[in-house]
Amino acid sequence: MLESRTGFLQKWNKEVFGDIRNRKNRLKRRLDGIQNSLHKKYNPFLEELGKNLAKELKEVLNQEEALWFQKSRSMWIRDGDRNTRSKYKFDPDSNTDIPHNLMIRGYLKLNSLCSNENAVVNKCKLMEFVDDLGQWRNLENLNDIPEERDIWKANATPSNKTLLWRLGHGKRPTRNRLVSWSNISPLCPLCGKFKETNIHLIRDCQKAVTIWNSFINPRDRACFYILPVKEWISWNLQRKVKFNNNQWNIIFAIGCSLIWKWRNKLCFENDFELPEEPHRIILHHAKTLAEAWSEELTTPKLMPVEDAHEWRKPKQGWIKINAGRAVCIQNKMASCGALLRDHTGKWICGYMTNLGLSNVFIAELWGIYPGLKLAWDKGFKKVIVESDSSLVVNQILGKNTSKSSVHPITQSIKSLLLYSWEVEIKYSPRSSNMCADGIAKKGLSWLGGLVYYNDPPNFLLRQLRLDSWDSTCRSDPGG
Ligand SMILES: [Zn+2]
Structure with a gap:
């Protein structure tokens, strides 16, 4: 029975997933094209078309997610505990490329997730992650990374760096911290389901997940959602990828600061609502910041005469x-x-x-x-x-x-x-x-x-x- 199931899965993978993936990529390419030309010149027809395509893409993504969930459940049933034990057991003698402490942290984290459907999906993500040794090799020395240095060297504004540092050290006044000296509820103000810890607020909350998922491709999500907070910040600041031509580390720092800002507004301003397309706002900020920096770097220095550093009075009459x-x-x-x-x-x-x-x-x-x-x-x-x-x-x-x-x-x-x-x-x-x-x-x-x-x-x-x-x-x- 398992055999036939495996064969079925392979076929299913190829046909159903392949088809969905193709459709998704096609839609994304068309949307990119439309966005590019809209950027150059406004065209109501294109805008309308873009809206329809975006709707279609959303449906495809939903389908993909549903299929993925089915797939993960099938794999789970197929491999069951056998898979879990052999792969996630902490065994100091085993000859593997995977840094154990990281694996354990990942595993503990998964176990700490509630035992709902998401947990199954998450476990499946971890399996893919562990299988992909290439990923792990990139992360090999992760524990040696001095996170502090990464933060202070990052492409971010001083206030963003401070925010990241505080997040890394669990020093943001989240509700889970405040609860020890006030009678406030420790639950997250955004989702109301989990304790509001630093990492929950900035990454694991459903609201944050929706935002980050717009940026992180499914392949990297396992890594993104598993790392402990300090490693997570380092990893993101060091990623050399670009999103829409913007460096990821800039987007990441701005994303964190905006999520924190929106959370505060939700807590303290009665009529505040989360923006509809938060990722666009984050991207826009990142773009502006990158432009401002590149302007600073590339603007030819027009040196005024002589002393460049003090204000000079004009001549008489001026x-x-x-x-x-x-x-x-x-x-x-x-x-x-x-x-x-x-x-x-x-x-x-x-x-x-x-x-x-x-x-x-x-x-x-x-x-x-x-x-x-x-x-x-x-x-x-x-x-x-x-x-x-x-x-x-x-x-x-x-x-x-x-x-x-x-x-x-x-x-x-x-x-x-x-x-x-x-x-x-x-x-x-x-x-x-x-x-x-x-x-x-x-x-x-x-x-x-x-x-x-x-x-x-x-x-x-x-x-x-x-x-x-x-x-x-x-x-x-x-x-
Ligand atoms: Zn939450």
């Missing part, structure tokens, strides 16, 4: 606008601000505002525009604008060829430049643009509209003093 922007990596909120100073370094006026969702580039442009407008309205005829984004400076000066589309705000700035006055747009390094930086950052925590400062605000006094002190003996040769 005023200087220093514009800056700030973008919160976690929530993508952007703000901008700028200040106008005369040739003695004296404050003329300043402003800042929160821009809502935006990016570095546009925020910088918005930092410049109101400043120019103000300067014109106040009747200044000789103006220097300093920005620490060479990309923005190049775009205003028309030198930028890399951005195919020119943002409308650039047009507004350009038309201001056509008035009868002298305006110089210059790049200055961030270190000489600290006041603008400070005023822009203030905007991040500001919830109202544009704020004007007729007098220097308190939070800038120190930096203003530094600037004017530094520039006492120097003035800008360009002005």
Whole structure:
């Protein structure tokens, strides 16, 4: 009977699974194609088609999952305990490539899972995992990896690194921790079924699993869901794979921080609902971050004359606008601000505002525009604008060829430049643009509209003093 079952399984594997796999891959390829062309140009027909294909894909994935479950159960019945014992027994003398402690941890973890259908699927995953020695070889030295170093070296923002470190050390205030000094329920606020431990929250909760599954292909899932938390973080930070052209380690760090953020919002904000397509948001953040970093690396350094690190007063008769922007990596909120100073370094006026969702580039442009407008309205005829984004400076000066589309705000700035006055747009390094930086950052925590400062605000006094002190003996040769 077992024999016939095996034959049946093989046939089933080839025909049913093969068919599903082909359909799945075909659908994915078509969806990718559609997404690529939508990215270039919007087309309602394609969008509609994409939606239908996505629906179809979802059905295929469901079918695959159901089949997979049947398959795993059949294998389970077929191999039964025989398989489990021989494969998962801890035997120090056995000659195997598999690091035992890891295997044991994996096994213990599986046993700790509830004995429902998922556990069967999970056990089956572990079997596939153990069979795939290639995987294990990659992980051979896993226990020697100094996880801490991986975290601090990771491609992530400082706050993300701290989050990962705290997760690795079980130091997030999850409910399972809080329960020891308060009478809060230890159950996970997302699923309400399991104790909310660090690893449950960030990876094992059903909500998190749905998110991670959008990224992790079924082949790697066994590894992804079995590793203990520290190894898990290391493994992910070291993976060299890319998803949609984005490095996995960046996506991973952002995924963790967003899951943590959403969990908090669910706990503390009554009307918060999880986003519909969380993986897209994670991907979007990862993309923006990677772009920002590559911009920093590839932007040619436009060095201003001589000393690059201090603010310089403009020459007599000129005023200087220093514009800056700030973008919160976690929530993508952007703000901008700028200040106008005369040739003695004296404050003329300043402003800042929160821009809502935006990016570095546009925020910088918005930092410049109101400043120019103000300067014109106040009747200044000789103006220097300093920005620490060479990309923005190049775009205003028309030198930028890399951005195919020119943002409308650039047009507004350009038309201001056509008035009868002298305006110089210059790049200055961030270190000489600290006041603008400070005023822009203030905007991040500001919830109202544009704020004007007729007098220097308190939070800038120190930096203003530094600037004017530094520039006492120097003035800008360009002005
Ligand atoms: Zn949960």
